Amino acid sequence: MTQAALAHPPAAARPIGDGRVRWLIESIRGNRFLPQPDSSSVFVGDGDFRAIGAEFLGYFIRIGGLREDSRVLDIGCGIGRMAVPLTQYLDPQASHYDGIDPVESGISWCQRTITPAYPNFTFQRLDIAHELYNPNGKISGKTLALPFPDHHFDFVIMTSVVTHLPPVEVLAYFAEVRRILSPGGKLFITAFVVDRIAAANENGRRDPRLAFRRYGESPCWFVPNQPPLAAIGFEDGFLDKALGRAGLTVALKSLGHWRGTNAGHHQDFIVAKRRGSGR
Secondary structure, three states: OOHHHHHOOOOOOOOOOHHHHHHHHHHHHOOOOOOOOOHHHOOOOOOOHHHHHHHHHHHHHHOOOOOOOOEEEEEOOOOOOOHHHHOOOOOOOOOEEEEEEOOHHHHHHHHHHOOOOOOOEEEEEOOEOEOOOEOOOOEOHHHOOOOOOOOOEEEEEEOOOHHHOOHHHHHHHHHHHHHHEEEEEEEEEEEOEEOHHHHHOOOOOOOHHHOOEEOOOOOEEEOOOOOOOOOEEEEOOHHHHHHHHHOEEEEEEEOOHHHOOOOOOOOEEEEEEEOOOOO
16 A cells, blocks of 8 residues: 555445435335344334334434444344445445444344344344343343444434333443543433423423333432333433533434424434543
């Protein structure tokens, strides 16, 4: 390789244009040949498996700035709802995807069905304890250590993860995410941020399934008559401070229509960036 070539390395891929994003979403929605589990096997999330995954791929690109050459970690990947559409976007030569989850059945399905067709997609089970999804797990979420080296990923996904975690575990996850993110790398979170409008249900149009109430001085809001970890909302500002404490900066915060306001998505989205270059 010449000195001139060394002086001008290939530029990183940029997110694709909006026209191609729209085309990609529609093609994924209509592609019946893509892997899809039996509906009875989907243990997290309701609605159309393929359509919702395609919708979120659009959010990752448009809101999160996901590139085709990104190294992606999907925390709580479940049975591949986000992974399947990502197979149609991530460059098989330049990117890599890792999915982790505590539920064996979901990971097994992904390993059998996705990885053989898309070798740059790998999945592993982490035996993280969770009251609902893995009550006998051996790994405490309070002392989480992800099995990846420092600065290994450009983009980390946590869809419908913090909505099922107590505050102390949220802090542990964010600290690990900061460790494994490359400088400038991004974290894409979905959450329920309980602001004034959501708490008071001011316009009477809040999602009736998410009638959050606060108990005591905790930043958590819970849904009455549901298990505590079934759906957790956080006091407005808690997640921002938790990210800052971990060394991540909120780059974007987009509130969803679950609170009864107009928005293009249901849950709240937060995109955070890794600060600094050291450990």
